[in-house]
Amino acid sequence: MNPTVVVMGVSGVGKTTVARLLAERLGLPYAEADDFHPPANIARMSAGIPLDDADRRPWLEAIGAWLHQRREDGTGGVVTCSALKRRYRDTLRAACPDAWFLHLAGSHDLVADRIDHRTGHFMPASLLDSQYATLEPLTADERGGVLDVGPTPDRLVDSAIRLLALPTPAGTSGNPVNGDIA
Incomplete structure (x- = not known):
C-alpha cells in the first residue's frame, strides 16, 4: 500500500515545496491544506487573526477525509497541514490511522525571513509567533x-524518502526517527 503522508510545521518552513516534490518523486496524489480552508478562515488569517480550534475543526476533518479516501483507494497521498497540536494530528489519524507525519522544523529567524520574502500567500509573518507557541x-x-x-528541498525529500523506507521493528512506536537527520 502506498503511504499517506502529512507534511507539517509552522507557516514558512516549506511544506508546500517539499510536499509537492515528495509526491512527485513517489508518484502519489498531492493536496495543499490551504485549499481546504473555508473563505472565512482565510479572511481571518489574512487579517492577522489566529484561528481557534472551532475554526480548524472542519478544515482538519476535510483534510482527514482526503487522506482517508487516498487510503481507501490504495493510491496513498501527500498533503500539507500545519498539524501543530497533537489533537489536530489525532483528528487526521482518526480518519487515516496509518498517516505518517513529516515535521519540517526550523529556527524562528530562518522561517520569519522566508515568510518576509515570499509573495502571494495569505499568512502574515505576524502570526508566526502564535504558531510557534502552539506547536506541539x-x-x-x-x-x-x-x-x-x-538543506535544500531536494535534500529534504531525499531524507524524507529514507525515513519512510525504514522498517519499523515489531513492538515499537512506528516513529523510526524523531529527530533531525538532514
Whole structure:
C-alpha cells in the first residue's frame, strides 16, 4: 500500500515545496491544506487573526477525509497541514490511522525571513509567533519524523524518502526517527 503522508510545521518552513516534490518523486496524489480552508478562515488569517480550534475543526476533518479516501483507494497521498497540536494530528489519524507525519522544523529567524520574502500567500509573518507557541512536536508514539529545513528541498525529500523506507521493528512506536537527520 502506498503511504499517506502529512507534511507539517509552522507557516514558512516549506511544506508546500517539499510536499509537492515528495509526491512527485513517489508518484502519489498531492493536496495543499490551504485549499481546504473555508473563505472565512482565510479572511481571518489574512487579517492577522489566529484561528481557534472551532475554526480548524472542519478544515482538519476535510483534510482527514482526503487522506482517508487516498487510503481507501490504495493510491496513498501527500498533503500539507500545519498539524501543530497533537489533537489536530489525532483528528487526521482518526480518519487515516496509518498517516505518517513529516515535521519540517526550523529556527524562528530562518522561517520569519522566508515568510518576509515570499509573495502571494495569505499568512502574515505576524502570526508566526502564535504558531510557534502552539506547536506541539511529534512524540515518540506518533508515526513520523522530523527534518531541519536548512538543506535544500531536494535534500529534504531525499531524507524524507529514507525515513519512510525504514522498517519499523515489531513492538515499537512506528516513529523510526524523531529527530533531525538532514
